Amino acid sequence: MEVWMSPEGWIPFEEAFLTEATEYKLRYEGAGIDLRIQGVPIPFHKEGNLFLTSLVTPFQSGLVQIFLNDKEYETFIYPDSRKLSEQQFDVMIEEILEESNSCFQLSGLEREVSVSGKSLGVSWTQWIYIERSMQKLRQIFARIEKQPFSRLVKLPIVQKRERVQQVEQPTLHWLDKRGYGEDIPLNVETTKTFETVDVYENQVLKKQLFDLRNLLKTYMTVERVDVSKKAARFHSLIRRWMNSLFLQEVSMHQGPYSITQKFRKHPIYRQWYKWFEQLYKHDMEGIGFDYPIAMKDTFELYEMWCFMRIVRVLREMNLVEDTRGLYKTTKSGIFIDLVQNKESRIRLRDGKSLYFQRKYQYDSKEFYTYTQRMIPDIVLECEKEIFVFDPKYRVPGNLGTSLGEMHKYRDGIVHRGTGERAVREVYILTPTSDDSVETMRYFQEGYHDSYKMGAIQMVPGVESEHSEKKLLAKLMGESEFV
Incomplete structure (x- = not known):
């Protein structure tokens, strides 16, 4: 198999220095050809005794596997000299952000709000993140509200003795301490099992909503009318969530958060935690972007x-x-x-x-x-x-x-x-x-x-x-x- 290289002409394929994102002409003389590059078959057409095709190398460099008529070879695709390096890619992002912080300050969006005892600034990209991902947060909250984490707790209560369905050890201890013997009173202390949603993960959830509501109050004061109006709508939504029956039973977490195994492994609560984790990852000093550019x-x-x-x-x-x-x-x-x-x-x-x-x-x-x-x-x-x-x-x-x-x-x-x-x-x-x-x-x-x-x-x-x-x-x- 040969490849056309300018100005050398036709040379053996294994001697060619291939460059990414470049078109090459290939020819093969023989009874038949089965060419596969990285497992992908390359079709040929026959003209006389030759099999001909065109090959466009991918816009990537590195080692590639070649299979030619059941024989395996290796060759290397070299970077295009016109292609910017990964370091230059990072430089472009850095310089865009640097200039954006000098020129793109949005009036009113640099005020501060107290969140959990910390002074966190607000930024334009943080608002963009809130705006474009609020619908996702709605969906997550709806699923949590429908089936929240809960646990069973046993609490002491005083009941009429005929309503006690099962005599448990705490009830017997209570009777022994009072020395009733055979003279059992009409009302006795026993335990009853309740289901509660006041668990750690829900307490953190309520605190995060409280912080988000305060953050939205800041965006409601900016000079951009479209931003302030939308922030007010989001603020009303968060307020309704905090007044829901589900969260009325939950106490608010105090202090720093820690990610539990439930936050790590539960598919819905994990999405919730990651949403709020991303919320405060934006550049707080000015405008930046935290969205990937391929x-x-x-x-x-x-x-x-x-x-x-x-x-x-x-x-x-x-x-x-x-x-x-x-x-x-x-x-x-x-x-x-x-x-x-x-x-x-x-x-x-x-x-x-x-x-x-x-x-x-x-x-x-x-x-x-x-x-x-x-x-x-x-x-x-x-x-x-x-x-x-x-x-x-x-x-x-x-x-x-x-x-x-x-x-x-x-x-x-x-x-x-x-x-x-x-x-x-x-x-x-x-x-x-x-x-x-x-x-x-x-x-x-x-x-x-x-x-x-x-x-x-x-x-x-x-x-x-x-x-x-x-x-x-x-x-x-x-x-x-x-």
């Missing part, structure tokens, strides 16, 4: 990171006026909203704006398109002009093709008032290696000045703020930073 979605994270990087440069240039337009109260969470948002906006000085996922179509007010709807990733609007930044995570080898696609923005977005093309300059943002930046003309300042388009290197973990500030200052007309 490594396969690195391109989305890179788009967000590029946007926040531009925001940081503009903020440090003292050009940012208002960031409230970024806040969207949805069930997805603030940063996922940033990816899926339509027209998340930061207001800049002199009436300018920076947008993420700005939408342009035929009926848009100031700028419109006369063909299809267009949604550039990052847009800087300056009066009658537009500057487009398009993050491209994995195209260093195809920058020319990607820049060619940018002509749709330059030609297709028009200013409604003047009828002229609105997009003045377009730039691709890419984590291209330094070697490519030094040799490719798309990154050179002269190319940018001549053609009003090009590429900008933006690599997580690598400081390039000077060049970014210089370009943005030029676009914004801020001569003091050029």
Whole structure:
């Protein structure tokens, strides 16, 4: 079996250095072929004496098992050089959070509330968590209320002697102490077995609801009307739960919690404990997110990171006026909203704006398109002009093709008032290696000045703020930073 490698041509498969997320042509000469990679059969088609196929390696690197006509081999798929490392992935998340704490403070959401003797802050992501998971908490509580933990207890009571159904040892001890002998009184002390729900797990549950009710009181005082109204509804719901017959019988736990075997193993109580454990895991100092972003979605994270990087440069240039337009109260969470948002906006000085996922179509007010709807990733609007930044995570080898696609923005977005093309300059943002930046003309300042388009290197973990500030200052007309 052979594989086509450029520029070597056809070489034996076992000698090839395979790269992830790459298409290869394979050929085999023989009576028949059974090829399986990691147990998955690869189909071939026959042309003459050859069996041919195309193989696309997965977007993962590492050792793979090859089965060829019942013989087993091993080969290695190497990482794509364009792929960001796991360390850079973590850097992007860290820098997004750092900038969000500088810019995305929601007015009124940084007050403090006393919970169990501790001073716990509240944050936007904590509110997002409460909002999107309250329905789940309702379902959990309904199931617990229907069948709560309980235990049997024996309590002493005084009964008429004819109502005593079973004489137990405590009753005999009571009679012996009083020396009644044969003269048994009409009323005797005995024990009766009761079922109670006042157990440790339910006591913790009641205390957690009490803390959540106090936390919701804080969210009811924020300046965002939609947040305060929804917090009030949640507060009323928690209050009804605490007044239910089930919890009326339960005393409130005091002191620190401990996770018991019932919390660990019971399917419903475990979900309840984990819900409240997650509630206080959010960043209490500002805005953060505690929701997983898969490594396969690195391109989305890179788009967000590029946007926040531009925001940081503009903020440090003292050009940012208002960031409230970024806040969207949805069930997805603030940063996922940033990816899926339509027209998340930061207001800049002199009436300018920076947008993420700005939408342009035929009926848009100031700028419109006369063909299809267009949604550039990052847009800087300056009066009658537009500057487009398009993050491209994995195209260093195809920058020319990607820049060619940018002509749709330059030609297709028009200013409604003047009828002229609105997009003045377009730039691709890419984590291209330094070697490519030094040799490719798309990154050179002269190319940018001549053609009003090009590429900008933006690599997580690598400081390039000077060049970014210089370009943005030029676009914004801020001569003091050029």
